[in-house]
Amino acid sequence: MRLNGEISIANVDDDDDGDGERKENELGLIRSPTPTAPPTRLVVGYALTSKKRQSFLQPKLLALARSKGILFIAVDVKQPLSDQGPFDVVLHKLAGKEWSQMIEDYGQKNPNVTVLDPPDAIEHVNNRQSMLEDVADLNLPDYYGNSVIGFWALKLLIGRVTVPRQLVFTTDPSSIPHEVTKEGLKLPLVAKPLVVDGSAKSHELFLAYDKVSLAKLEPPLVLQEFVNHGGVLFKVYIIGEFIKVVRRFSLPDVCKRELSKIAGVFPFPRVSCASASADGADLDPKVAELPPSPLLEMLARELRLRLGLQLFNVDIIREYGTRDLYYIIDINYFPGYGKMPDYEHTFTEFLLSLEQSKYEKVLVA
Known part of the structure; x- marks a missing residue:
């Protein structure tokens, strides 16, 4: 099932084993294609400005994330968040009281979803007096x-x-x-x-x-x-x-x-x-x-x-x-991580650590 807003990394034909040809084994049976990525285990909904999308969601990040089972889905800011997803993580950097209220309400109603980061905390560092x-x-x-x-x-x-x-x-x-x-x-x-x-x-x-x-x-x-x-x-x-x-x-x-x-x-x-x-x-x-x-x-x-x-x-x-x-x-x-060396590896590991942390909390409970 394809989620709305999914970023496609590559189109792989069901009969393609990686070199574009179907292969048969010694018994003449069709060999199953080698999967190009693990099943999706982490869905990240993102709400970013166009400039931030271009600098952050670079092909190298998307490809690496997909290979590790992480899927980035664009959030429709004109529709209720509760009608979209489901998301494991919501990544956002948008301005405005309406959006801040929307994401805050969503976080309260969906405590199992990780919101990066709380709007009130972001607002604190958007003021150069309070940030220091x-x-x-x-x-x-x-x-x-x-x-x-x-x-x-x-x-x-x-x-x-x-x-x-x-x-x-x-x-x-x-x-x-x-x-x-x-x-x-x-x-x-x-x-x-x-x-x-x-x-x-x-x-x-x-x-x-x-x-x-x-x-x-x-x-x-x-x-x-x-x-x-x-x-x-x-x-x-x-x-x-x-x-x-x-x-x-x-x-x-x-x-x-x-x-x-x-x-x-x-x-x-x-x-x-x-x-x-x-x-x-x-x-x-x-x-x-x-x-x-x-x-x-x-x-x-x-x-x-x-x-x-x-x-x-x-x-x-x-x-x-x-x-x-x-x-x-x-x-x-949420600075320009795209300028940071090897940011795609660091960020994917961070996202996976969030999921691992949730899993460990469930085991403890």
Whole structure:
């Protein structure tokens, strides 16, 4: 039976054994064709924007998923979810209160279906003020220092994670210079739209070199102190318990001498795209060194719990001249996994782990 919206990977004739010919054995009997994929055991309904579909549902992912018994089915957002499927997992990244209410109601009525991820949790990280609040409260070394693995965790971590100082402005740009002076924020400042709604505008970033020019900015926005980091950021992809770190070229450092000569607010392009990969580049070892794995594992585990999300990425920088001081500057829900090396293997394993987890819970019950 073909489910509505099924993505077809290949059409295989019933009489085809793989080379297009029927085969007979020694007894003259027709040999059954070798199956091209295991029976479907996991149905994933997806509701994604066209841009996200193209970047995420790439042929290599669909083919690998099909070979492992995972089927991706397009959700018709104009029809009730309860009339579609049945689904084992619902994967979504759509904006709007109507959709959020629909997926929330569906999750409550179908507790056995895994919804990736809860709309209210997604909304939390779509605001650049609230997204970093959980990070600011972490204080990882102290937190884990009180646990049973405290001493050894501290020995392994060799670092601490915090967030840059920032201010939020929702109205009256003329007040920005005064408030920045009042709060003692240091120039230069990175200006980011307050809300992350998936639009190109929500990713428009500016670097402000003087306070007077700040009045030209358009609220609502977040002003974040720029931290010199050697021109490299670490993009940490998190898919459930899976973690993958890649290096990306970022903005170059700004010295005080340059700061005194530059005035104005300047837009800068998105610096974390795949084409800006710094992996394999000839970098200063002190800049290129990845954050310690124990630190990233603890950070990912704690953020999964606090944020209530399984699909997100964290942009991390290391303050230049230090070995162990890291700043989280952004968190993104359901990021561009298609840019992550071998993402198709990681994501299919993640989906299978969800099904295994359900099975284990049934056995325990």
